[in-house]
Amino acid sequence: MPWKLVTEFTFDSAHVIVGYDGPCGRLHGHTYRVKMELQSEKLRPSAHVKRGIMVADFKTLKWAKKDVEKGGLDHAYLNDLLGDDTTAEVIVQHLYRKTLERIRENLPEGDDGSDLKLKVTLWETPESYCEYWE
Template identity: 75%
Template sequence: MPWQLNTEFTFDSAHVITGYDGPCGRLHGHTYRVRLELSADRLRSSAHVRRAIMVADFKTLKWAKKDVQAGGLDHAYLNDLLGDDTTAEVIAAHIHGETLRRVRDTLDPGDQGQDLCLKVILWETPDSNCEYWE
């Protein structure tokens, strides 16, 4: 694909890995770091510019950075949003699905974004991450 858009951001959230035998089974928090890599075969318009000059708008990609009360994941209790399973793998898959949904919601009618390919890299700690893509 000729274009790849990359962005990184952080958000702070708390969670419990339900049933985990160890410290992660207790309430704790992380400063998650996210890297999104979105590639596409062609350029498109966005909600903010109606000319086909971008893969996607960075504002749309960084939705998870927003406060939970504004629809993001910052300062969220992840178990309230995702249920009992709040591993890095589950969080990365959630960010992937929600990001693609939000990007596709900005596309022109008739454009289903079939050429869009998104990779999510989620760091739970500075030295441990999970990668998710389809």
């Protein structure tokens, strides 16, 4: 892959892992750190520039950093968005799927994005993280 776009950001959210026998079964919060890595074989236009000069717009990759009332995950109660299962594994998969959905919304007509490869890493604490890709 000739291009690899990488960005990192944080967001703060609360959650409960329903049925967890221990502290994580009580309401608590995290400052989640996210790393998005998007590889592409070609450059494309974005929602903000119509020429094919980007892998994707950084804004598209950083959507989750927005306040929950603006469509992101910052200051969200994750159980309201994801249900009872709010482990790092479930959250990182959600980030992956929503990010790919947003990227595909901006692809030019006839471009299926089959060359795009996304990998998302989510740190729940400074020492513990989960990665997701397909």
